[in-house]
Amino acid sequence: MPRALRAALAALILSSCNFGGEVAPDRLPRFVPPDAAQKPKLALVLGSGGPRGFAHIGVLKVLEDNGLKPDLIIGSSVGAMVGALYAAGVNAGELEKLAHEMNVMEFFELKMLAGGVSSGAAIQAFVNARVANKPIEALPVKFAAAATRFSDAKLVIFNHGDTGLAVRASSASPGQFEPVKVGDQSYIDGDEAAPVPIRAARALGATFVIAVDVSAFEQDTPAGVPQEWVEKDARRARQIMREMPYADVTLHPNIGYYAGYKEEYRKRVIELAEKYTREQLPLLREKFAAAGLPLPAPQGPSTQRIPSDRASR
Numbered sequence: 001m002p003r004a005l006r007a008a009l010a011a012l013i014l015s016s017c018n019f020g021g022e023v024a025p026d027r028l029p030r031f032v033p034p035d036a037a038q039k040p041k042l043a044l045v046l047g048s049g050g051p052r053g054f055a056h057i058g059v060l061k062v063l064e065d066n067g068l069k070p071d072l073i074i075g076s077s078v079g080a081m082v083g084a085l086y087a088a089g090v091n092a093g094e095l096e097k098l099a100h101e102m103n104v105m106e107f108f109e110l111k112m113l114a115g116g117v118s119s120g121a122a123i124q125a126f127v128n129a130r131v132a133n134k135p136i137e138a139l140p141v142k143f144a145a146a147a148t149r150f151s152d153a154k155l156v157i158f159n160h161g162d163t164g165l166a167v168r169a170s171s172a173s174p175g176q177f178e179p180v181k182v183g184d185q186s187y188i189d190g191d192e193a194a195p196v197p198i199r200a201a202r203a204l205g206a207t208f209v210i211a212v213d214v215s216a217f218e219q220d221t222p223a224g225v226p227q228e229w230v231e232k233d234a235r236r237a238r239q240i241m242r243e244m245p246y247a248d249v250t251l252h253p254n255i256g257y258y259a260g261y262k263e264e265y266r267k268r269v270i271e272l273a274e275k276y277t278r279e280q281l282p283l284l285r286e287k288f289a290a291a292g293l294p295l296p297a298p299q300g301p302s303t304q305r306i307p308s309d310r311a312s313r
Helices: 003-015 050-065 078-087 092-101 110-114 121-130 163-170 198-203 227-246 263-279 281-290
Strands: 042-046 072-076 142-149 155-158 180-182 185-189 208-212 249-251
Touching: 042 050, 042 078, 042 198, 050 078, 050 092, 050 208, 050 263, 072 078, 072 198, 078 092, 078 121, 078 142, 078 163, 092 263, 121 163, 142 163, 155 163, 155 198, 163 180, 163 185, 198 208, 198 227, 208 227, 208 281, 249 281, 263 281
Parallel strands: 042 072, 042 208, 072 142, 208 249
Antiparallel strands: 142 155, 142 185, 180 185
């Protein structure tokens, strides 16, 4: 067997193992009512979108450059993954570097070759490794992951317990991932109940909410795309529209319709989201002033601008 083929096969076998691991009962993700005396002033809500979520990094770069540090981060699906790492202290520049160097094979499972769906265990392991295995309540910034309870399709918020398992549950997109068991309940992608969980941020006491929506724009839908995609986009848009009034600022960069995992795509959407967010700084300043909140002085760029590349799916 050629060496390259042996290496590829070994990677597939290793990545198919369940590295997520079981968690102790006292570490299971759960919701604990927050302390009313410690209400977060600034909440950052990061929406769902699969690989479109790389755009969150571009947004974070600009917010970070301008001294905006959230007291609470709540994410749905890929927003939960990015949010968990950021809440753990992985800054925007480090997230960008991680995005460029990411090997998507790390998340591949051997059973997917036969048409099976992923367990999501690799996501759990990936997140826990990068948050130093800290539970949610031990992260430097308050964090919450939004998931959908499988039994009744209700939104559930995890703000305590195993960070990786909470993100894994929040990211369990039907048809791509198995439902994730947490205690005696199963959970699926937070996108199903709340693609951008803005109301949840308010329920957790946030005074000022910046929401980041990375979903596709309806007018960009190409002719002939699968009807399933059209219906999913329409459902997501309706849900986001219902929550939008609860945000002080909603950032919605247009990163194109198609998404992908290639490195060129990751670079492109980060750059597009960064450029868009810089253009929104006057609006952010206006909204902060209206809320009586000071906008911190700019901190300087976290990383150098990256050249644009063409995206593909």
